Amino acid sequence: MKQQEGEIARLLAAAFQDEALYNAYYQVAEERVFRRGEVLLEQGKVCRHCYNIISGLVRVFYLKDGKDITTAFCFADDTVFSIESATRQTPCPETYEVLEDSVIEVIAFEDLNRLRQEFPVLEKVWTLSMEAYAIWLEERVYSMQFCSARERYQQLLQKYPEIILQARLTHIASYLGITLETLSRIRAQAG
Amino acid sequence: MKQQEGEIARLLAAAFQDEALYNAYYQVAEERVFRRGEVLLEQGKVCRHCYNIISGLVRVFYLKDGKDITTAFCFADDTVFSIESATRQTPCPETYEVLEDSVIEVIAFEDLNRLRQEFPVLEKVWTLSMEAYAIWLEERVYSMQFCSARERYQQLLQKYPEIILQARLTHIASYLGITLETLSRIRAQAG
DNA sequence: GCAGGAATTTGATAAATGTCAAATAAAATT
DNA sequence: AATTTTATTTGACATTTATCAAATTCCTGC
Secondary structure, three states, X not given: OOOOOHHHHHHHHHHOOOHXXXXXXXXXXXXXXXXXXXXXXXXXXXXOEEEEEEEEEEEEEEEEOOEEEEEEEEOOOOEEOOHHHHHHOOEOOOEEEEEEEEEEEEEEHHHHHHHHHHOHXXXXXXXXXXXXXXXXXXXXXXHHHHOOHHHHHHHHHHHOOOHHHHOOHHHHHHHHOOOHHHHHHHHHHOO | OOOOOHHHHHHHHHHOOOHHHHHHHHHHOEEEEEOOOOEEEOOOOEOOXXXXXXXXXXXXXXXXXXXXEEEEEEOOOOEEOOHHHHHHOOEOOOEEEEEEEEEXXXXXXXXXXXXXXXXXXXXXXXXXXXXXXXXXXXXXXXXXXXXXXXXXXXXXXXXXXXXXXXXXXXXXXXXXXXXHHHHHHHHHHOO
8 A cells, every 4th residue: 555645635634633533543643763674564464553654765565486576665645554454354465664764653453443433534534545546556557567667667766766765776676577687777778 | 447346245235225225326326238339438538427337348448649558347246437537527547448238337426426425335335446446456566567478368367267258359468568469479379 | 151351360570678697886794 | 994795787698578561360241
């Protein structure tokens, strides 16, 4: 999961003006500092918490046949959790790894689900987030379907210019669905 | 958009036991027969209706640089509309084309959104559908990211064995992100 | 059943990307 | 600063997939 949409941020900001909501939320949500290399959740465990990135960078990946495959990079204002694991109580297919020291707000789904029922605006935010995530995924499928490796790399750079400074090439390559060597050659040619 | 998940179907079936909901819904939802080749919605127009496929087959595609690119095949029990266009009132990025004579339930978002507010169970179904769709998309990204053309073809066949009987190879090929010729060769080799 | 058009297959070749191995370069550790 | 480890680049070659062209097969309307 990953989300980043202006309207949602505004709606949330407005919602937190409500003191009752604010108090109820921060009674159960906890802001924590995670160090580079720390793992928020490991592949195979059930995802029981929702992670809101306040600042920093998180990498989503899974291990398959010994290979480490990156499925997303998540930045400030993104939300990290597994929809599948959290909603169906199944093992989480991915691991969430903190790439650089990050401030992350952690809230248990047990609490969040209760708050969603209690405060309809949070339910609304949830739904809007799902919609935004689906739209983001649609774009990603499109890009995988019809763009060459070079184009995909350029799109990534355009969207997240910082990523190149913060993440390993191996991770970026697997995110793009290409090998490390191919990515290196693409970079060598046209920056 | 596309969705197909057992729990949602069951929840809906239960919800429609409620006579008030049933009546309110079928006052505005209309079941129509569409003939092969008909278009539900054209790329560029705002998506104002939600299409529930009762029976038949719908292809989702868009035109880009003169090329026709398929992004989904939708079957009975799938729901067809553009999340992006419907929620943000933006031009729909895709066209929905009926591939074979189909029975499709049409409901205007104007009505559906009102019903979602009126009957919380419908709001619940909406959210679950979004979740299911996001999970479906995640699988699709994964498949595009790490599977060869042959593997993707085999996955498609396994999931939707009928598709090969109903859709053009050109459409299937663009859905898989490969050329018509490559798909033909894959088929020639290992069924 | 036949003609004409559309869909699919096949062939030859080019381009993109992957694989394996080695060489540098950069970063972390002592 | 020197050493060790890790990350990235480069090279040679294999594989996959695309492209263009032609041949064949399959539909469709007559």
